[in-house]
Amino acid sequence: MIMVPLTWYLIIGAVLFCVGLYGVLARRNGIAILMGIELMLNGVNVNLVAFWRYLEPEAATGQTFALFVYAVAVAETVVGLALIVALWRTHDTVVPEDTDLLKG
C-alpha cells in the first residue's frame, strides 16, 4: 500500500491556515471572522495529527495536543459568539468595525 507523503498533509494544513487567516483579516461580519479562526485551528490540528502519525505514532503527545486545541477552540468560540450577541443587543450590529464607542 502506497502511503500519502507527509508533505501533502502539511500543505493541506498550511493552505487551510492561510485561507482562515484571509477570512480573519478580510471579513467584516464578526461571525465570519470567528469562522476564519476555526479554519485556522483546523489547519493546525491537521498538522499536529499528521506529525503524530508520520513521526511519533508510539507517543500520545500529538493527539493529546490536538485534543487541547479542541478544548481551547470551543472556549474561544463560545465567548466570541457571546460577545457578538452582546454587541448585537447593545449596538444592533455584528460588524466589529462599526463599534467605535472608545474612539476619541
Added chain:
Amino acid sequence: MQISLQQILFIVFGAITLGAALLVVTRRNVFHAAVFLILSFFSVAGLYVLLEAPFLAAVQLFIYVGGIATLIILTIVRTRQTMHPHVPGTNRQWWAAALVAVALCAMLGWVVLDHDWGAAAGPVPKNSIALLGAALVNPEGFVLPLGITSVLLLVALIGAVTIARER
C-alpha cells in the same frame, strides 16, 4: 505512476476541505459560509480517518460539526437582518489580507517542501486510543493541563452566559 486508494481518498478529502474553506471566506452570505464550514469540518474528519486517528475524527464530528457549527448557525439566526444587502462582505483591506495570506502560504509551502521529513514511521499501535486516555490522566503526563482545561471550559461557560444574558 501508481496511485493507491488512500491517495485518491486523500485528494478527494483535501480538495473538499480546501474548496469549502475558500467558499467560507469568500461567500458574502454568512449562512452559506456556515454550511460550507460544516462541509470543511466533515472532510477534515475524513483526513483524520486516513491518518488512523479515529478518536480524533469522532471528536471532530462531535465538537466541530455538532457543537461549534450549531452554535454559529444559532448565532447567525439570532442576529439576522443586521447586515444590509448592499454592504460588501469584506473590508477595504481585503487585497492586503489576500497578499499576506498568499505570502504566508508560499513561505510555509517553501519550508515544508524544502525540509527532508525522512521516512514515515511504523504502524500505529493497536491500542493508540488507550494510550491517549492513559496519557491524559497520567500524573507524569497531561493530568495538570487536563484539569486546567476543565477550569477553562467552566470559566468560558460562565463568561458566555454572563456576557450574552438579557439585561
